[in-house]
Each structure stands twice: as C-alpha cells, then as structure tokens.
Amino acid sequence: MTVIEDRPVTVRRRTPNRRRWLFTAIVGAIALLVNVPLLNAILVSFKPDGEIAANPLGLPTAPTLDHYANVLYASGYDFPRFFANSAMIALGTVIVVLAIAVPATYAIVRLGFGGRWIINSASGLRLLPAIFFVVPFFLLFTTLGLQDSIPGLIAANTFLNLPLAIILLAAGLRDIPNEIEEAASVDGANVYRTLWGIVLPILAPTMVAVAVLVFIFSWNDYLFALVLSTSNATPVTLGAANFITSTGIRWGDISAASFLSTLPPLVFAVFAQRYLVSGLSAGAVKG
Amino acid sequence: MSTSLDTRPALGTRKRAVAARKRSRTIAAGVLSLPLIAFAAVFVVYPLITGSMTAFQASTLFDLAGTFNGIDNFTSLFTSDGFAKSAGFTVLFSAIVVTVEMVLGFGLALLVNRRFPGKKVFFTMILLPIMVAPALLGIMFRLLLNGDIGAIPALLQGLGMSVSLFSPDSVVPLLIVLDILQWTPFTFLIIYAGLQSFPSELLEASAVDGAGYFRSLFSVIMPVLTPVLFAAFFLRAIDALRTFDVIYVLTAGGPGTSTTTLSIYIYKAAFESGDFGRAAAAALIILVCLIPFVPFIVKRIASTGMEKTK
Numbered sequence: 001m002t003v004i005e006d007r008p009v010t011v012r013r014r015t016p017n018r019r020r021w022l023f024t025a026i027v028g029a030i031a032l033l034v035n036v037p038l039l040n041a042i043l044v045s046f047k048p049d050g051e052i053a054a055n056p057l058g059l060p061t062a063p064t065l066d067h068y069a070n071v072l073y074a075s076g077y078d079f080p081r082f083f084a085n086s087a088m089i090a091l092g093t094v095i096v097v098l099a100i101a102v103p104a105t106y107a108i109v110r111l112g113f114g115g116r117w118i119i120n121s122a123s124g125l126r127l128l129p130a131i132f133f134v135v136p137f138f139l140l141f142t143t144l145g146l147q148d149s150i151p152g153l154i155a156a157n158t159f160l161n162l163p164l165a166i167i168l169l170a171a172g173l174r175d176i177p178n179e180i181e182e183a184a185s186v187d188g189a190n191v192y193r194t195l196w197g198i199v200l201p202i203l204a205p206t207m208v209a210v211a212v213l214v215f216i217f218s219w220n221d222y223l224f225a226l227v228l229s230t231s232n233a234t235p236v237t238l239g240a241a242n243f244i245t246s247t248g249i250r251w252g253d254i255s256a257a258s259f260l261s262t263l264p265p266l267v268f269a270v271f272a273q274r275y276l277v278s279g280l281s282a283g284a285v286k287g
Numbered sequence: 288m289s290t291s292l293d294t295r296p297a298l299g300t301r302k303r304a305v306a307a308r309k310r311s312r313t314i315a316a317g318v319l320s321l322p323l324i325a326f327a328a329v330f331v332v333y334p335l336i337t338g339s340m341t342a343f344q345a346s347t348l349f350d351l352a353g354t355f356n357g358i359d360n361f362t363s364l365f366t367s368d369g370f371a372k373s374a375g376f377t378v379l380f381s382a383i384v385v386t387v388e389m390v391l392g393f394g395l396a397l398l399v400n401r402r403f404p405g406k407k408v409f410f411t412m413i414l415l416p417i418m419v420a421p422a423l424l425g426i427m428f429r430l431l432l433n434g435d436i437g438a439i440p441a442l443l444q445g446l447g448m449s450v451s452l453f454s455p456d457s458v459v460p461l462l463i464v465l466d467i468l469q470w471t472p473f474t475f476l477i478i479y480a481g482l483q484s485f486p487s488e489l490l491e492a493s494a495v496d497g498a499g500y501f502r503s504l505f506s507v508i509m510p511v512l513t514p515v516l517f518a519a520f521f522l523r524a525i526d527a528l529r530t531f532d533v534i535y536v537l538t539a540g541g542p543g544t545s546t547t548t549l550s551i552y553i554y555k556a557a558f559e560s561g562d563f564g565r566a567a568a569a570a571l572i573i574l575v576c577l578i579p580f581v582p583f584i585v586k587r588i589a590s591t592g593m594e595k596t597k
Contacts, residue, residue, distance in 0.1 A: 034472055054436060135566050140330075255430055269417075276418075277476065
C-alpha cells in the first residue's frame with residue numbers, strides 16, 4: 001500500500017526560506033479556490049434569510065443557526081430521515097461488500113479459485129458505464145420487490161463497489177507473506193481458522209481502507225438512488241436536491257442541508273486520509 | 288477449480304494427508320467464493336443479459352415485459368439526432384476536461400512536491416472536492432452561480448460584467464470550468480502519489496550530472512512516471528465519459544439538449560420518455576464500443592496498482 005510520505009522529489013536540495021513561503025501562498029490559494037463552492041455553502045448556511053440576497057459576497061454579519069434548526073427539526077423537513085437512510089445504505093454496503101469480498105478474494109489469491117481472470121474481470125467491470133445497469137436493475141428490482149428499499153440500494157451500491165474492494169484486497173493479501181499461513185496449516189489449523197484468526201488481523205488495515213472508500217462512494221451515489229428510490233429509501237444526495245423543488249427556493253436551508261450531507265465523507269477525508277490516498281491511487285475508479 | 292486430486296492408492300499416510308488437505312482447500316475455495324458467485328449471478332450476469340435483451344425489445348415504463356422488435360430501437364437511435372448529439376457533446380466535453388485536468392494536476396503535483404510551511408493542511412484541503420458527493424457539489428454550484436443570490440454573478444456584476452452563466456453560449460464553458468475545479472484534485476492525487484514512489488537515486492544521479500530542473504523533469508521524471516500518468520488519464524477519461532450527477536443537477540441536460548451527456552440521454556430515454564428499449568439499446572452501443580479497450584486498460588492500470596502495492 002502506498003503511504004504518502006513527506007519525501008519530496010526535489011532536484012534542488014536547499015530552498016531558501018522566503019521561497020518556501022511563496023509555495024505556501026500559491027498552494028494555499030489553489031486549496032481555497034477548489035473549495036470555493038463548499039466554503040460558499042457554509043457561509044450562506046449561517047446567513048439570515050434577508051442577508052443571503054443582500055450580501056452574497058461577504059461574511060455573515062449576523063450569523064444564525066436557524067437554517068440548521070429548520071433542516072434538523074423545526075420545519076418538518078424529511079432531512080433527518082434522508083440522513084439516516086444514507087447512513088444505513090453506506091454502512092450496510094460496507095458490511096455486505098466486506099462479507100462477500102474478503103472470503104472470495106482469499107479464495108482467489110491463496111486457494112487458486114479462478115485466478116487472475118476474476119481480478120481482471122473485476123477491474124474490467126469497474127470500467128463499464130454504470131448507466132448500462134440502470135435499466136436492467138430497475139426491471140430486476142421491480143420484480144424482486146427491492147424497488148425503493150434500503151436493501152435494494154445496498155445491493156446496488158455493493159454492485160458498484162465490489163470490483164474496487166476485490167482489487168484492493170487482492171493487493172493487500174499479496175503483501176502478506178505466505179509463510180505465516182503455511183506455519184498455521186502445519187500446526188493443523190484448517191483454512192477457515194487460518195483466514196479468521198491469522199489473515200484477517202494482518203489484513204485489517206486494507207479492510208479499513210476498503211471500508212472508508214466504500215462508505216464514501218455509497219454515501220455519494222446519486223444515479224442509482226435517483227432510479228431505484230422514490231420516497232422510503234431516499235438518501236441525502238437526492239433529498240438535498242429535493243429541497244429546491246418541494247419548498248420553493250429556501251437557499252439558507254438548502255445550503256445547511258448540503259453542508260450537513262457532505263460532513264461524513266469530509267470527516268473521513270480528514271481523519272482517514274492515508275487510506276483514501278492509498279485506495280484511490282491503487283488503480284481505483286470512482287463509481 | 289483446477290486442483291487435481293491424487294486418486295491413486297496411497298503410498299503412505301503422509302501422502303494421504305496431503306491429498307486430503309488439498310481436497311479440503313478446494314472445497315474451502317468454493318465455499319468462500321459462494322457469496323461472490325451468487326451475488327455476481329444475480330446482480331452482474333443476469334442484468335447484463337436482460338439489459339442486452341431489452342435493447343431488442345419494445346419495452347416501456349408501462350409495459351416492462353417487452354416484446355421483441357428486432358433492431359427497431361437502434362434504427363430509431365440513429366435516425367433521430369439526439370443520441371449522436373449527446374455522444375458528440377460527451378466526447379468533446381471529456382476530451383477538453385481530461386486534457387486540462389491532466390496538465391493542471393501534473394503541474395500542481397510538481398508544485399506541492401517539496402517542503403513548505405502548511406503543506407499538510409493544504410494537501411488535505413485540495414483533496415476535499417474528491418470526497419464531496421457530485422450531486423451535492425452540483426447544488427453548491429447552483430448556490431454559487433444563482434443570478435439572484437450567487438457570489439459569482441455578484442462578483443462579475445461588481446466588475447461591471449453582465450454574463451448570464453446558464454445561457455446557451457456560456458453554459459458549456461461553465462460546465463467545463465466546474466468539472467476542472469472538481470476533478471483536478473483527483474489527477475493531482477494520483478500523480479502526486481506516483482511522484483512519492485519515485486526512486487530518488489535517479490534524481491540524485493541527474494542532479495550530480497548537473498541537469499537543470501526542466502531537463503530532469505522531461506528526461507528523468509516523465510519516463511518513469513508514464514504508467515502513473517496513463518492510469519490517471521484513463522481513470523479520469525472513463526469517469527468523464529459517464530458524467531451524470533453535476534450536469535444533471537445543474538442543467539438537467541439543457542438548455543434544449545445542449546449539455547445532454549450520454550448518461551443523461553439514457554436516463555431521460557428510460558425514465559422521462561419511458562422508452563426502456565431505446566435506453567437499453569443506447570447503453571448497449573456504449574458498452575460494445577468500450578469493451579475492446581477494457582483488456583488493454585486493465586492490463587496497464589492493474590499492473591500500476593500492483594507495483595505500487597508491493
């Protein structure tokens with residue numbers, strides 16, 4: 001797994017101090033620029049209704065938490081339910097993906113099941129457009145009664161994220177020296193005990209990386225939620241957009257809702273950055 | 288499963304034990320893969336088959352069962368100009384954004400790839416747009432660009448410019464700029480990660496030789512970094528070609544059909560026009576066009592991923 005170290009490839013060894021601050025200024029400006037939409041939404045979410053149109057550029061002069069109160073409980077929005085749906089879908093997908101991918105990848109990498117062929121089809125599947133599966137999934141889910149249900153969206157997101165999980169887990173497993181498992185099997189442990197008691201603890205960091213990525217991608221899914229949910233299973237990506245049409249344009253509430261909906265992935269981005277970087281750069285494709 | 292079982296009479300207990308272990312491992316491989324096989328059968332193989340079949344059926348939102356209609360769906364795709372137009376827009380849009388994002392991402396990676404104060408904080412900040420749900424980012428863009436309350440129109444007005452951002456003339460450049468803002472952090476991340484695993488001896492050697500920065504860049508860094516650049520390019524290209532969320536939230540493919548990507552075209556064909564057959568046919572054409580590239584890309588990207596994780 002690639003861990004980003006602070007080991008810059010500099011051709012010139014010593015940079016004078018003043019020039020270092022120049023880089024701070026340039027990179028800082030770029031870091032702010034790419035986050036303008038998010039920062040703007042945060043600012044708007046603290047402005048009282050009257051100020052939003054009157055003062056579109058400045059900081060809030062009379063900051064208020066009203067929009068957060070509206071979104072969370074005060075005005076009968078369904079936002080808390082959308083949020084809970086997203087949480088259930090994302091956590092459910094993480095559990096199902098790991099439950100399917102960990103044993104299967106072990107069988108592929110260590111027990112010779114299917115071999116490289118399966119890993120390659122997993123990579124290939126990741127490249128095919130998700131839109132192809134929208135119509136057949138709609139038909140299938142209608143038949144199975146999974147339409148507009150949390151299990152249905154968990155299944156759809158599992159489909160989207162399994163290939164990435166298999167690719168990352170296979171790479172993680174190859175990193176574990178075979179001798180450890182051989183020693184266990186000489187001691188008489190069967191395959192299942194070796195997998196559960198010896199391989200899983202060593203594989204844990206890779207599993208965390210997979211869990212973090214799968215959580216974020218399932219939380220952020222929009223296309224399948226749009227097609228496969230109507231009201232009961234609506235997640236925040238869809239629910240936050242619903243505010244625009246269903247309540248007139250309450251920009252303050254919309255910005256509070258979209259910022260709150262973005263928080264879980266952002267928290268991961270900050271605190272589990274190491275895993276994200278390794279996971280995304282190991283040939284991952286965003287779903 | 289290719290494990291051959293030794294069925295000859297056992298020569299000794301040890302050999303029997305080895306055969307038994309082999310057999311139990313084969314069984315375990317099957318048991319452990321069973322959930323994956325079951326899931327793939329229902330949610331990958333079956334949809335691939337039904338999706339392909341729907342392409343040859345008259346199937347609508349109100350008649351899901353569908354009846355065979357030959358190549359009618361394909362004929363209707365090619366006789367109306369909506370499909371070709373959205374394909375053209377998608378390819379043009381992707382070509383522009385991916386090129387710009389590669390250049391900017393590479394430049395930013397080189398810029399960040401040194402020691403300077405505040406590096407950790409800014410590195411994390413640059414990665415944030417990758418984590419924001421594209422659909423939510425779309426809403427945030429609406430907030431930012433709205434003619435009445437948006438900061439950008441207010442800023443432009445303050446500078447004495449009156450531009451209607453979502454007018455037919457400016458909407459495509461606008462979407463291109465937004466995509467670049469959203470995804471340059473991704474190409475940056477991949478290329479930066481590649482720079483980190485760069486063998487530093489190479490650079491030291493070239494520094495000893497007295498090569499300048501740009502000479503080292505092109506003759507030393509670029510050749511070694513090529514697989515990483517390739518991976519970043521293809522990962523982005525594939526994502527750009529299926530762009531849906533941000534554009535759908537911002538313009539829903541309009542005004543008219545001027546910003547309809549292939550994904551939006553298929554979605555609308557299925558769930559606005561209710562013509563599942565035409566949507567499936569369009570999806571099948573895209574799938575068939577992409578399949579020849581898959582083994583090639585898988586080989587390149589998979590090998591990059593594997594090397595990195597060693």
